[in-house]
Amino acid sequence: MQPSRRTLLGALGTSVLTLGTGCAGSLPTSDDSTAVDQTAAANPTAAADRITADPSATFEVRLHGPDTDHLLFDGEDLERVGPVESSRAGAAALPVALTESATADVTETVRSAGVSENVDAFEIVQTYDGEEMGRFGIAPSLADAIATDEWDGQIYLSFAERAQAERVRDAFVASDQT
Structure with missing residues (x-):
């Protein structure tokens, strides 16, 4: 019997989030320090870009669970966005860093919901302009990091297709940035 699309996306999302929170380094910082993610380390020209959000684009990441449907963050809460990365399974990940206040808000929401x-x-649901772009589980390592104040606001957003991740990234990064 074939697993459902939801099961596959959930497993993939959890895998990407586990890798993103457990193995990757930091996104490049705004002060040009040497902190980089694994893609940037392998490719020195890859770097995170500051956000220049398209005001007409609506991007949301929500927490769904038992009696829970909370907005975790939206496009205005992003501080930096890294380059789109591909997985071996053909999915894509978009590394993002939240603002300090958004990180605190997400931490409080996740803790109060009892995710850990x-x-x-629980699952994470991503929407862009009203279209669901991803639905996936939460990696236990991410939930634990949030619960113990070890999470720094960096997360890998999962997408079934690279084109989806690029579309979302393009909405938040000026086309003239590198």
């Missing part, structure tokens, strides 16, 4: 106590009961 029952991580399998």
Whole structure:
């Protein structure tokens, strides 16, 4: 029997988030320090860009769970966006860094919902201009990092297709930036 699309996307999303929170380094910082993610380390020209959000674009990341539907963050809460990365399975990941205040808000929302106590009961839902772009589980390592104040606001957003990730990234990064 074939697994459902939701099951596949959930497993893929969890894998990408686990890799993103457990293995990758930091996104390049705004002060040109040497902190980079793995893609940037392998390719010195890859760097995170500051956000120049398209005001007509609506991007949201929500937490869904038992009796829970909370906005975690939207495009205005992004501080930096890294280059789109591809997985071996053909999916894509978009590394982002949240603002300090958004990081605090997400931390409080995730804690108050009790995600770390029952991580399998929750999922992340991403929408862009009203279209669902991804729905996936939360990696236990991410839930634990948030619960123990070890999360720094960096996360890999998962997309089933690279074109989706590029579309979202393009909405937040000026075309003249590198």
